[in-house]
Amino acid sequence: MSEKNIILTGDRPTGRLHLGHYVGSLKRRVELQNSGKFDAINILIADDQALTDNADNPGKIRDNVIQVVLDYLSVGIDPAKCTICVQSALPALHALTFYYMNLVSTARLSRNPTVKAEIQMRGFADEGLPAGFFAYPVSQTADITAFDANIVPVGEDQLPMIEQAHEIVEKFNRIYGETLVMPKAVIPENETQRRLPGVDGKAKMSKSLGNCIYLSDDAKTVKKQVNGKMFTDPQHLQISDPGHTEGNVVFTYLDALCTDEHFGRYLPDYANLEEMKAHYRRGGLGDGTCKKFLINILEETLQPIRAERAKWEADIDAVYDILREGTARAVETTNETLARVRRAMRINYFDDRSIVKEWEALLKK
Ligand code: TRP
Numbered sequence: 001m002s003e004k005n006i007i008l009t010g011d012r013p014t015g016r017l018h019l020g021h022y023v024g025s026l027k028r029r030v031e032l033q034n035s036g037k038f039d040a041i042n043i044l045i046a047d048d049q050a051l052t053d054n055a056d057n058p059g060k061i062r063d064n065v066i067q068v069v070l071d072y073l074s075v076g077i078d079p080a081k082c083t084i085c086v087q088s089a090l091p092a093l094h095a096l097t098f099y100y101m102n103l104v105s106t107a108r109l110s111r112n113p114t115v116k117a118e119i120q121m122r123g124f125a126d127e128g129l130p131a132g133f134f135a136y137p138v139s140q141t142a143d144i145t146a147f148d149a150n151i152v153p154v155g156e157d158q159l160p161m162i163e164q165a166h167e168i169v170e171k172f173n174r175i176y177g178e179t180l181v182m183p184k185a186v187i188p189e190n191e192t193q194r195r196l197p198g199v200d201g202k203a204k205m206s207k208s209l210g211n212c213i214y215l216s217d218d219a220k221t222v223k224k225q226v227n228g229k230m231f232t233d234p235q236h237l238q239i240s241d242p243g244h245t246e247g248n249v250v251f252t253y254l255d256a257l258c259t260d261e262h263f264g265r266y267l268p269d270y271a272n273l274e275e276m277k278a279h280y281r282r283g284g285l286g287d288g289t290c291k292k293f294l295i296n297i298l299e300e301t302l303q304p305i306r307a308e309r310a311k312w313e314a315d316i317d318a319v320y321d322i323l324r325e326g327t328a329r330a331v332e333t334t335n336e337t338l339a340r341v342r343r344a345m346r347i348n349y350f351d352d353r354s355i356v357k358e359w360e361a362l363l364k365k
Contacts, residue, residue, distance in 0.1 A: 006181075007032060008149030010044030010087070013064035014054065017071035018212040020196040020205040022301075023256045024155050024188055030076045032153065041082040042147045042330065043072065045323075048087045048094075049140065052133040053122055066316070069323055071215050074309035079322040085330035086323060087143065092334035096142035096341060097135075103171045104138055104164065112137055114160045141165040146334040148181045156187050156194045176344040192255040199229040201249040213298065215305050222302065226250075226295050232287045239286040245277045250290045257297050266296040 009029065011017065017026065033041055045068055050061045065086060072084060087093060109115070115137060119125055124133065140161045144152055145168075152162055162185040169180045188194045197203060198211025205212040213225050232250050236243035245251040260272045267289075270276040276293075279285045312319055342348040349355055 004039035004148070005037065005151060006147060006149045007038050007041040007151045007153065008044065008144050008147040008183075009042075009153045010046045010049075010143060011068055012046045012050040013061055013068045014050050015064055015207045016067045016214045016216055018205050018214045019298075019302075020212070021071075022075060022215060022305075023193045023196050025153060026072070026075045026077070028153055028188060029082075033078060033081045038151070040147070040333075042149065042333075043077065043082055043084050044087055044143055044330075045069065045085065046087045046140075046143065049136050051088075052130060052136045052139075053118075053124075055130065055132075065323075066319070067216075069319055070309055070312055073312045073319065073322070074215065074305045076308070079326060082326075083329050083333075084323060084326040086327050089327045090146070090330055090334045092331075092338035093139065093142045093146055095338050096146055096334075097139040099341065099345070100138045100141050100168050100172070101135060103168050103175075106134075108164070108167070109134055109137065112160045112164060114157050137161045137164045138168065141168045144183045145169060145180045146337045147330075148333075148337060149183050150181050151186055152183045153186045159185055159187070172341075172344075176341075179340060179344040190256065192252055196256050197249060197252060199225045199249065201231060201247075201252075213302075215302065216309055217302070218306070219299060219303070222298050223295055226291050226298070230291065232290070236280075236287065240283045242283040243280045243285070243287075245280055250287070250294055251277065251280075253294055254290075254297070257294075257301065262293075262297050262300070265300075267293045 009025065011021070029041075029043070032038060045065055047061050047065055050064075051058060054061055069084060073079070077084065115134070119129060119133075124130070137160070141164060144162075144165050152158075152165075154162065162183060165183055169182050172180050195203070196205065198205045198209055199213060200209065200211040202209055202211055211225075211229065213222055217225075230249050230253075233244045233248050235241065254273055254276075258273055263270050263272060263276070267276065270279070276285070276290075280290065339348065339351075343352070346352070346355065
């Protein structure tokens with residue numbers, strides 16, 4: 001077992017990535033990548049997991065594999081420092097999932113709060129719950145352990161998955177001997193970065209609600225989302241009225257995105273967000289000014305991402321090679337873990353002659 005610092009994280013390719021992904025994880029991944037502190041950084045495009053609730057629509061998942069890789073590359077994930085790979089092309093993960101399924105009870109799986117909420121949201125309670133979807137936390141444990149990852153940067157909603165991974169790893173190691181690395185979740189520190197709401201203030205950005213700002217959206221679309229869909233404080237009718245910054249989605253976004261430097265560039269009347277908020281609360285600061293400031297910050301953030309995306313979009317062959325090479329490396333890594341797991345379980349019949357000797361002894365008795 002390695003004593004290294006290895007990261008594994010991933011996304012389901014069910015749509016293009018949006019600002020919520022950016023502030024909640026992508027930005028951090030780039031920082032981790034550039035810190036030089038890690039022995040390996042693996043980013044998994046979890047298409048198999050996405051298929052657990054999209055079995056009837058593999059085309060959607062396939063389309064979004066390329067979208068997600070483009071999103072990664074455009075935010076600055078560097079294929080020279082990170083391994084970007086596709087889950088379905090890693091057969092070791094399927095085998096590991098199958099063994100791990102025996103280490104978790106269905107009762108335990110049905111208590112996973114994230115999966116429970118997803119079952120509700122998707123209407124599976126009435127329609128019938130796909131067994132694969134029910135068990136996806138087990139496959140996620142396979143993802144993590146196959147890379148010997150000790151660090152798993154994720155959103156808050158993924159904590160129950162890591163908890164299940166802990167239990168499975170603990171149980172595996174107890175039954176078969178120290179084999180798997182115990183992972184640790186790392187979640188964003190900033191409260192609002194953990195869960196950026198949709199532009200309409202609803203809990204989460206989601207495609208079906210039309211409340212996303214995608215990393216690939218053009219400037220016009222972003223502006224329209226902010227001006228058209230962001231409700232501020234319903235009691236803040238006149239500029240001179242005192243306003244609320246809590247639960248005001250414009251300020252929620254500013255909490256997640258703005259730095260003191262942004263004030264220097266776009267709103268020099270204030271030194272920082274606290275000063276700006278104080279003015280809004282007192283009255284005298286208009287919503288238009290706040291939105292314009294936010295749009296400037298969004299543009300500063302998104303414009304370089306868009307430009308980088310355009311470059312990669314013009315060279316899909318290069319993107320394809322990055323994905324293929326990353327996946328080939330990941331095949332090696334995950335196959336080694338599977339071999340270790342089978343050794344630990346002693347079901348590695350064809351590379352361990354001592355098993356044959358045991359069989360011979362058994363039959364001689
Ligand atoms: N379940 C994660 C999500 O919905 C995606 C994912 C799949 C993942 N495998 C993973 C995240 C392994 C971290 C580690 O966002």
